[in-house]
Amino acid sequence: DAEITQSPRHKITETGRQVTLACHQTWNHNNMFWYRQDLGHGLRLIHYSYGVHDTNKGEVSDGYSVSRSNTEDLPLTLESAASSQTSVYFCASSEGRRGGTDTQYFGPGTRLTVL
Amino acid sequence: AQSVTQLDSQVPVFEEAPVELRCNYSSSVSVYLFWYVQYPNQGLQLLLKYLSGSTLVKGINGFEAEFNKSQTSFHLRKPSVHISDTAEYFCAVSEYDAGNMLTFGGGTRLMVKP
Numbered sequence: 001d002a003e004i005t006q007s008p009r010h011k012i013t014e015t016g017r018q019v020t021l022a023c024h025q026t027w028n029h030n031n032m033f034w035y036r037q038d039l040g041h042g043l044r045l046i047h048y049s050y051g052v053h054d055t056n057k058g059e060v061s062d063g064y065s066v067s068r069s070n071t072e073d074l075p076l077t078l079e080s081a082a083s084s085q086t087s088v089y090f091c092a093s094s095e096g097r098r099g100g101t102d103t104q105y106f107g108p109g110t111r112l113t114v115l
Numbered sequence: 116a117q118s119v120t121q122l123d124s125q126v127p128v129f130e131e132a133p134v135e136l137r138c139n140y141s142s143s144v145s146v147y148l149f150w151y152v153q154y155p156n157q158g159l160q161l162l163l164k165y166l167s168g169s170t171l172v173k174g175i176n177g178f179e180a181e182f183n184k185s186q187t188s189f190h191l192r193k194p195s196v197h198i199s200d201t202a203e204y205f206c207a208v209s210e211y212d213a214g215n216m217l218t219f220g221g222g223t224r225l226m227v228k229p
Contacts, residue, residue: 042219100209101166106158
C-alpha cells in the first residue's frame with residue numbers, strides 16, 4: 001500500500017545545531033507540504049513543493065529550508081535550531097490536480113525538542 | 116488572505132449525544148472546505164470536504180457538515196457520538212485556483228465521556 005513516512009519520530013537536539021527531518025511518500029504525488037503543529041495554532045504551513053526542483057515558502061518559513069530532488073522525498077532542514085522551533089512537524093502530500101480540491105495525506109509526525 | 120476560526124477549543128460530550136463543532140472562515144474569493152481528524156499520536160486524515168454542489172456533505176464515521184455561504188460557516192455534526200470519536204478536529208480552507216495550500220483553524224478537541 002502507498003504511504004507517507006517521517007523519520008525520526010522523535011528528536012531531541014541542542015540550540016544552534018542543524019537538524020534534518022525526512023519525509024518519504026510512495027503515492028507518486030506531485031505536491032508535498034511541511035507543517036508545524038503548536039497548541040492553539042492548529043497547523044501552519046512551513047514550505048511546500050509542487051514538483052521536482054520546485055519549492056515555495058509558507059506562512060512560517062524563517063529558519064527552515066527544503067529541497068526536492070525527486071518525487072518521493074521532501075526533507076526539512078532547520079539551519080540552526082532554536083527553542084521556538086520545538087514543535088510537532090507533519091509532512092503531507094497530494095496528487096497535484098489544479099484548483100485546490102486535492103485531499104492531503106499526512107504522515108505520522110515528528111516530535112522535535114530543541115534544548 | 117483567508118483565515119479559519121474554530122470557536123471552541125474543547126467540546127466535552129457524553130456518549131450517544133449529538134455534537135456540533137463550529138467553523139467559520141473568511142476569504143475574499145471562493146474556497147473549498149475540509150474537515151480533518153487527528154486521533155491521539157497520529158497524523159491527520161480527511162473526514163469530508165466541500166467542493167461544490169449540495170451544501171450538505173457526508174463523510175466517514177457518520178459525520179456530516181453543512182456549508183453556509185452567507186454565514187461563511189462549515190459546521191461539523193454527528194447525531195450520536197462514540198467514545199472512539201475522541202480526537203482533535205481541524206477545519207481547513209483552500210482558495211479556488213490557488214494551488215493546494217490549506218489554511219487550518221486552531222482545532223477543537225472533542226472529548227466523549229461514557
